Amino acid sequence: MDQFFQQLVNGLTLGSLYALIAVGYTVVYGIVQLINFAHGEVFMIGAFGALSTYLLFFDGQTGVWILPIMIVGAIIASVVTAVAMERVAYRPLRNAPRLAPLITAIGISVFLQELVRVFYDRIPFADFPSAKQRIPFPQLDGVSGKAVEVGDVTIQRSAIFTVAALVVCAILLWYFINRTKLGRGMLAVSQDPDTARLMGINVDRIIVVAFALGAVLAAVAGVSQGLQNNNIDFKMGFIAGLKAFTAAVLGGIGNIQGAVFGGLVLGVVESMATQYVPGQFGGGTWKDVWAFVLLILVLVFRPQGLLGARVVDRA
Amino acid sequence: MTVTDEVRSPARASGQPLLEASGVTMQFGGLLAVNDVNLSVHEGEILGLIGPNGAGKTTFFNCLTGLYKPTRGQVRFNGVPLAPKPRAVVEAGMARTFQNIRLFANMTALENVMVGRYCRTSSMALTSILHGPKYRKEEAATRARAQELLDFVGLGRSSEHLARNMPYGDQRRLEIARALATDPKLILLDEPTAGMNPLETRQASDLIFKIRDSGLSVVVIEHDMRFIFGLCDRVLCLVRGETLVEGTPIEVQSDSRVIEAYIGTGESDDEDAGQDTPAGGDEEGKS
Numbered sequence: 160m161d162q163f164f165q166q167l168v169n170g171l172t173l174g175s176l177y178a179l180i181a182v183g184y185t186v187v188y189g190i191v192q193l194i195n196f197a198h199g200e201v202f203m204i205g206a207f208g209a210l211s212t213y214l215l216f217f218d219g220q221t222g223v224w225i226l227p228i229m230i231v232g233a234i235i236a237s238v239v240t241a242v243a244m245e246r247v248a249y250r251p252l253r254n255a256p257r258l259a260p261l262i263t264a265i266g267i268s269v270f271l272q273e274l275v276r277v278f279y280d281r282i283p284f285a286d287f288p289s290a291k292q293r294i295p296f297p298q299l300d301g302v303s304g305k306a307v308e309v310g311d312v313t314i315q316r317s318a319i320f321t322v323a324a325l326v327v328c329a330i331l332l333w334y335f336i337n338r339t340k341l342g343r344g345m346l347a348v349s350q351d352p353d354t355a356r357l358m359g360i361n362v363d364r365i366i367v368v369a370f371a372l373g374a375v376l377a378a379v380a381g382v383s384q385g386l387q388n389n390n391i392d393f394k395m396g397f398i399a400g401l402k403a404f405t406a407a408v409l410g411g412i413g414n415i416q417g418a419v420f421g422g423l424v425l426g427v428v429e430s431m432a433t434q435y436v437p438g439q440f441g442g443g444t445w446k447d448v449w450a451f452v453l454l455i456l457v458l459v460f461r462p463q464g465l466l467g468a469r470v471v472d473r474a
Numbered sequence: 475m476t477v478t479d480e481v482r483s484p485a486r487a488s489g490q491p492l493l494e495a496s497g498v499t500m501q502f503g504g505l506l507a508v509n510d511v512n513l514s515v516h517e518g519e520i521l522g523l524i525g526p527n528g529a530g531k532t533t534f535f536n537c538l539t540g541l542y543k544p545t546r547g548q549v550r551f552n553g554v555p556l557a558p559k560p561r562a563v564v565e566a567g568m569a570r571t572f573q574n575i576r577l578f579a580n581m582t583a584l585e586n587v588m589v590g591r592y593c594r595t596s597s598m599a600l601t602s603i604l605h606g607p608k609y610r611k612e613e614a615a616t617r618a619r620a621q622e623l624l625d626f627v628g629l630g631r632s633s634e635h636l637a638r639n640m641p642y643g644d645q646r647r648l649e650i651a652r653a654l655a656t657d658p659k660l661i662l663l664d665e666p667t668a669g670m671n672p673l674e675t676r677q678a679s680d681l682i683f684k685i686r687d688s689g690l691s692v693v694v695i696e697h698d699m700r701f702i703f704g705l706c707d708r709v710l711c712l713v714r715g716e717t718l719v720e721g722t723p724i725e726v727q728s729d730s731r732v733i734e735a736y737i738g739t740g741e742s743d744d745e746d747a748g749q750d751t752p753a754g755g756d757e758e759g760k761s
Contacts, residue, residue: 312483340613341597347578354576357539359564361592380557 161311166430172318172387174426175325179380179419180403181410182332183241183373187470188347189413190369192257193249196264199400200242200271200283201374206296206391207275208236213297215285223301226382233378240271242367250363268396276393282449289446293392294384303386310415317386324379332372336415341368349413405454411467420466490553492517492691493568493660498547499714500530507533509715510547515660520682520692522706522723524699526736531695532573535662539563539570552659564593569653570662575645578637583629583648586637587620589707590655599630623651625680631743643674650681660691667698679705703727719760 183198212232219226248267250258279290288294298304307314330343336342347355348365356362384399385391402425410421432449439447457465491514500508508530514612515521524533536542538549543558550556551566568592578586595612618749632640646666653661659664663682667675686692696702701724702709711718711726713735719726725730729744 205699338613340592340616341588343581343585344592346581346585347592350578350580351576354572354578355589356560357541357564357570358590358652359561360589361561 164312166434168314170427170430174423175321176380176383177406178325178419178422178424179376181406181422182376184404184407185412185418186373188367190366193260194365196296197267199396200268201237202377202381203396204240205233205237205378209233209382221300223299226299228406230382234375237374237378241370245370251301272393272414290393293390295390321383327378375430409457411464414467417466494550496548499545500533500537501545507715511717515691520686520704520706523695523710525712529712531712535664537707564656567659569656569658571649571653573664577637582634584620587623587651587655588616590652591616594657623654627651663694665695675701
């Protein structure tokens with residue numbers, strides 16, 4: 160039974176990370192029907208933003224009070240990246256066939272990875288390490304170090320941070336979407352962009368907000384990942400982005416609760432599969448296989464996703 | 475109708491028109507959907523726009539509200555030329571409803587109307603996240619105003635219903651409330667009584683009078699002639715994208731060309747040649 164709870168904890172931790180990233184996919188999809196495959200890179204750049212903030216201002220210190228400032232640094236890096244990406248790459252393609260922005264997204268993804276890989280240590284006035292190999296992520300008191308033991312279940316401090324971050328973000332997001340003017344504007348645009356425009360809503364601004372919102376959560380996820388793995392690298396956005404996209408589809412793309420739920424389900428399924436699938440198909444090496452098997456099953460039997468409503472395509 | 479001519483006339487203000495469209499032309503490839511249409515609406519006036527199916531009425535509305543950029547022609551509102559952008563149009567004070575109801579189906583009635591307040595409230599991204607006292611006050615005011623408008627159109631008790639679950643007639647009213655939420659000076663209604671029964675139609679025209687009496691101008695597209703002639707101060711009849719007749723309901727009602735346009739003359743019905751009298755008369759009438 161302890162094994163079960165241990166895997167549940169691991170799964171929820173992993174799932175929280177997926178969920179934080181998945182929201183970015185789903186929010187952008189809900190507004191512009193674009194799968195932003197470069198979102199994984201927004202997450203990666205968030206982690207680098209946090210690291211840069213640390214190296215620039217607090218190198219060598221370990222106080223937990225640095226963490227909020229690192230998160231702010233991460234958010235700034237991610238939001239700037241996402242907003243610039245929307246402005247430069249997606250907005251000119253707003254009325255293009257849908258394949259064009261999709262391919263552009265993949266191009267941006269590669270571009271951003273290479274940008275970080277090649278130029279991170281060449282940023283002037285800063286003494287950053289080369290990003291060509293893994294860079295150690297700063298370890299802070301309180302959120303890293305000795306794990307917490309509850310019975311026989313081991314909970315990493317970074318895991319607590321990750322889950323707490325998801326809870327806080329989810330609450331703030333719910334509030335933002337349902338209780339603020341901009342959130343209402345987003346809902347309106349996602350349901351009918353033309354009518355929203357005729358009601359005086361600045362659709363371009365709403366799209367920017369959607370990208371920024373996804374970037375904020377991705378930035379938090381980037382910091383979480385750094386704390387959990389103790390290191391970051393320029394490739395970290397690829398597999399995390401792919402899994403988060405899976406989570407978003409699993410929950411029903413376009414549906415924010417669905418993205419959070421899908422992320423958690425995916426994380427738990429992966430962890431459980433590691434533990435309970437017997438023989439040669441079990442263990443860590445096969446966990447990605449089981450994650451995508453789950454995706455295929457959901458797409459076959461419930462194509463709209465776990466929480467998605469069957470939507471009629473817009474007229 | 476309940477409102478008599480004596481009540482109606484003082485509202486008909488003179489002077490500069492509120493909305494003035496001149497020479498509006500909309501061409502889609504080879505199709506001339508709207509051709510050189512002039513229209514002026516004065517303050518407190520109810521103007522009817524009639525015409526057979528495909529006459530270009532809705533296209534003309536789309537040109538007025540910035541959904542389409544007219545090929546030629548200009549729209550002036552309050553004397554100022556209007557940029558063909560929906561947001562600019564709404565901010566200037568023109569709002570509309572749609573022929574096919576276009577509510578935000580998965581939002582409540584109240585939320586739908588609150589979306590209409592969007593351009594009249596200032597709070598932006600940062601203030602709404604940090605939500606200071608100013609933001610909270612504005613949000614409360616938005617909510618109160620939305621509720622007030624629902625009461626105005628008679629939906630006060632349905633504010634928490636999802637738009638898609640509301641009865642058809644209520645959805646039409648809700649669309650009107652949402653349009654009113656943008657604080658318009660002029661409201662454009664695209665077939666507000668389509669699919670309604672006689673009782674609902676009567677309620678709709680009462681509502682339109684109520685809107686006019688609150689100081690707005692109204693332009694309404696409709697097929698129901700009795701509704702139009704009982705409601706409007708002036709009527710404009712469009713046929714094949716061109717103005718056929720413009721005048722008071724009585725003038726338009728008795729105009730033989732209007733009747734021909736709707737019913738056909740028999741001989742010229744299938745031919746677009748245009749040497750027959752109605753088309754010829756139209757040409758003269760415009761020059």
